Amino acid sequence: MASATSRSTAAPAAVVHSTFRIERSYAHVPSCVFRAFADKDIVRRWRVEDEGSVVHEFTFDFRVGGSEVSRFSFAGGPQIRLDAQFHDIVPDCRIVFAYRMTIGTTPFSASLTTIELAPSPGGTHLIYTEQGAYLDGGESANGREAGSRSLLDKLAVELAK
Amino acid sequence: MASATSRSTAAPAAVVHSTFRIERSYAHVPSCVFRAFADKDIVRRWRVEDEGSVVHEFTFDFRVGGSEVSRFSFAGGPQIRLDAQFHDIVPDCRIVFAYRMTIGTTPFSASLTTIELAPSPGGTHLIYTEQGAYLDGGESANGREAGSRSLLDKLAVELAK
Numbered sequence: 188m189a190s191a192t193s194r195s196t197a198a199p200a201a202v203v204h205s206t207f208r209i210e211r212s213y214a215h216v217p218s219c220v221f222r223a224f225a226d227k228d229i230v231r232r233w234r235v236e237d238e239g240s241v242v243h244e245f246t247f248d249f250r251v252g253g254s255e256v257s258r259f260s261f262a263g264g265p266q267i268r269l270d271a272q273f274h275d276i277v278p279d280c281r282i283v284f285a286y287r288m289t290i291g292t293t294p295f296s297a298s299l300t301t302i303e304l305a306p307s308p309g310g311t312h313l314i315y316t317e318q319g320a321y322l323d324g325g326e327s328a329n330g331r332e333a334g335s336r337s338l339l340d341k342l343a344v345e346l347a348k
Numbered sequence: 349m350a351s352a353t354s355r356s357t358a359a360p361a362a363v364v365h366s367t368f369r370i371e372r373s374y375a376h377v378p379s380c381v382f383r384a385f386a387d388k389d390i391v392r393r394w395r396v397e398d399e400g401s402v403v404h405e406f407t408f409d410f411r412v413g414g415s416e417v418s419r420f421s422f423a424g425g426p427q428i429r430l431d432a433q434f435h436d437i438v439p440d441c442r443i444v445f446a447y448r449m450t451i452g453t454t455p456f457s458a459s460l461t462t463i464e465l466a467p468s469p470g471g472t473h474l475i476y477t478e479q480g481a482y483l484d485g486g487e488s489a490n491g492r493e494a495g496s497r498s499l500l501d502k503l504a505v506e507l508a509k
Contacts, residue, residue, distance in 0.1 A: 199438050202462050204477055206365065251448075251455060252431065270413065272433055274448040274458035275483055277360050283458045283481055285446035287412075287435040294412060297435035297444045299460040301363050301481045316365055318479035320444055320462045322436055 200324030207332040209315040211339050215346045217279040217304040220311045223345055224282055224302060225249050233345035234338060235259070251276055255286075265291050280304055288327070295323045296331070315339060361485030368478055368493040372500050375471040376507045378440040382465060384506055385443055386410050394506035395499060396420070412437055416447075426452050441465055449488070456484045457492070476500060 213220050223229050227247040235245050235257050243266065244258040255271040271286035282302045287294050298319040305312045317335060321328040374381050384390050388408040396406050396418050404427065405419040416432040432447035443463045448455050459480040466473045478496060482489040 198466070199441055202442065202444070202464060202477070204367065204462065204479060206367065206479065272446070272448075274431075274446070274481075275455045280360055281363065281483075283363070283455075283483070285433065285435070285458065285460060287433075294436045294444075297446065297460055299446060299458055299479055299481055301365065301458075303363060305359070316363070316481070318365060318367065318460055318481070320435075320460055320477070320479070322442075322444070 199322070203321040203325035203328050204319065205321070205328055206316065206318045207335070208317075209332070209336055209339060211313045211315070211343075212307060212309055212311070213313060213343060213346055214310040217306055217311045219346065220304055220313060220342075221279045221282075223342055225276075229345065233341045249273060249276070255284075274299075296321050296327050298331075313339070360483070364482040364486035364489050366480055366482070366489055368480075368496070370476040370493070370497055370500060372474045372476070372504075373468060373470055373472070374474060374504060374507055378465040378467055378472045380507065381472045381474060381503075382440045382443075384503055385463060386437075390506065394502045410434060410437070416445075435460075457482050457488050459492075474500070 223233065227249070230247060231245055235242055240259045240261045242257070242259045244256055246256045248254055251273055253273050255269065257269040258266055260266045268289040269286055270289070271284045273282070273284045275281060275283035281304065283300070285297065285299045288296045296319055298317050301316040303314040315335060317331070319328060319331060384394065388410070391408060392406055396403055401420045401422045403418070403420045405417055407417045409415055412434055414434050416430065418430040419427055421427045429450040430447055431450070432445045434443070434445045436442060436444035442465070444461070446458065446460045449457045457480055459478050462477040464475040476496060478492070480489060480492060
């Protein structure tokens with residue numbers, strides 16, 4: 188892994204920018220879906236904890252200007268850290284946050300995520316838009332959309348509980 | 349202006365997402381251009397202060413995880429606030445930050461900005477990429493690219509001093 192020192196003396200890989208958008212329908216009203224993004228205990232359950240990973244820290248201050256820190260690692264692997272700030276919250280309608288992912292001491296991505304919720308005949312229509320800057324030459328870009336789809340699947344399971 | 353309360357009871361405008369990229373050449377070495385984004389006094393001079401505006405606050409903690417807060421107003425207008433967090437800093441090469449713009453108490457945009465610097469025969473080639481989420485239905489999107497081009501013009505003037 189590159190150290191902070193080596194990063195300052197060699198030109199880094201070009202940043203890869205990309206945006207993806209995922210749409211989902213959930214059979215629950217918007218207030219219920221919103222709560223799954225807003226309530227610390229619920230968020231920890233479906234979004235932070237994962238089979239095979241250990242959560243070292245989870246702080247979650249859900250308000251505009253508030254922050255989240257999640258630190259976790261997979262089976263003896265390096266520690267991965269997520270630092271997020273909430274930029275807009277409209278209850279039951281919208282959440283906008285930016286987050287940085289760091290492995291060891293090296294940030295490898297920064298992203299701006301917009302979650303929009305609207306009532307639909309069946310419950311809620313969700314639009315998830317993520318605008319990303321991938322700092323490792325795009326290596327981390329490949330899995331991000333798939334990872335986000337997988338998380339939105341986990342949300343469906345959580346809501347069904 | 350919508351209050352926090354009225355925003356929570358009416359569906360907000362759809363978020364408009366857009367990305368722009370600006371390229372510039374400066375007749376100065378990358379370390380000199382980088383310093384104009386990193387040094388608090390220099391940043392204040394070319395990027396924060398503006399004719400006809402009053403700066404009420406400027407805090408600037410230039411490190412990964414550090415924040416900027418700028419509060420200003422134009423000729424008796426409402427207070428505008430910028431809250432930024434630095435997500436990646438590679439000296440003389442790259443700066444990534446996310447920022448939220450707020451008017452009164454209402455956030456109207458969140459953006460992820462990447463500044464990449466590379467040495468060129470004439471000095472520095474700069475690539476400015478901004479991925480934005482415009483929360484007011486796109487009204488603020490229109491001027492953002494033009495505003496950023498104008499700031500990069502001001503940077504050229506600052507560097508020539």
